[in-house]
Amino acid sequence: MKKKIAFVTDSTAYLPQELRAHPDVYVVPIVVISEDKEYEDGIDLSSDQLYEMIRNNKEVPKTSQPSVGKFQKLYEDLKQDYDQAIAIHVSSKLSGTYASSMSGKDQADFNVEVIDSLSISYAITALINKGLELVNLSEDVNVKVIADQLRDEITKSKNFILVGHLEQLYKGGRMSGVQFLLGNVLQIKPILSINAEGELGMLERIRSEKKAISKIIELLKQTNQENGLKKIEIMHGNVEEKASQLEQVIKKSVPNVDIVIGEISSSLAVHAGEGTLAVFCQTIE
Known part of the structure; x- marks a missing residue:
């Protein structure tokens, strides 16, 4: 009998219906x-509710990783x-989140291959879709083999991010005070990207959103010429x-x-804030 495999992710992933x-x-x-209240993303907090909080509350909301216990309970189930x-x-x-998942699977003593996507959003979605496809194609399913194939797929993902509000990125600790000050004073619309090591960094400094969009198009065309594009996602x-x-x-x-x-x-x-545009893509090579 073919072994049953579950796929687990976190709510930073984009999950279509x-x-x-x-x-x-x-x-x-x-x-x-x-404001000292905790909400579970996608369960008791919608994106519309979050934007209302950002607009109306004095303090900018923060995020926290799921607890080890939450993962342990899921893996035991x-x-x-x-x-x-x-x-x-x-x-x-x-x-x-990755560390919590690793600890949770150890405490549950369950065979889980935990993968660091080195990214966010649709980059994770693409890996889940690929994993499900590999499971369906495999006669004798081996999670380690499939996980290794997915880790290879990570290198075929690129992203270009136009952040809606630099203030939220700064207050969330994702941008230095100097970068925030320069961005506001010079009205820079930076293009950010998560690199091959999974770190968020500045890719380009652009003076307007229109020019930033043009630069992203240029980068997509270059990627398509060099590696070929399978799919593009706009988040x-x-x-x-x-x-x-x-x-x-x-x-x-x-x-x-x-x-x-x-x-x-x-x-x-x-x-990232309201108004953010992020482009993800998967290359053929």
Whole structure:
């Protein structure tokens, strides 16, 4: 009999309806803290509610990784129905979620391959989709083999991020005071990117959003020429119209590539802010 495999992730991942409804996909929510109250991302806090908090509350909300106990409980429950699991999480350089998952699986004594995606959002989604595909294709499922294949896939992912509000990135500890000051004074619209080590950094300093969009298109065209593009995803922070406009521009410059539009999760919006546009893509090579 074919071994059953569960897939586990956290709520920084973008999960379309088909993944949310998938019987073998489980999500552990990131905790959002606002005015001493804790909310579980995607369970008792929607993105609309979060943006209301950001606009109206005095303090900027913060995030906290899921506890080790939360992962331990999930893995103990999964042991009843699954032989093994693959967990794919937000970059360990951006959150302690990966470490909590590792500790949780050890305490539950369950066979889990825990993968550091070295990224966020749709980059995680792409790995989950690939993992499910590999499981379906395999006659004799081996989680280590599949996990190693997914770790190879990580190198084929790129991202370009236009942050909606630098203030939130600064207050969340993701940007230095000097970078924040320069960005505001010079009205810079920086293009950020999560690098191959999973660290968030400055890719380009641009003086306007229009020029920043043009630069992202240039980077996508360059990536397509060098490695070929399989898919492009536009994630947005409550600016769907802007995301749709960007989709049309990308289609003209990089034709014949599937494009997906989705919304960043509340746990990411805490740091990136309303108005954020992030482009993810997976290369062929």
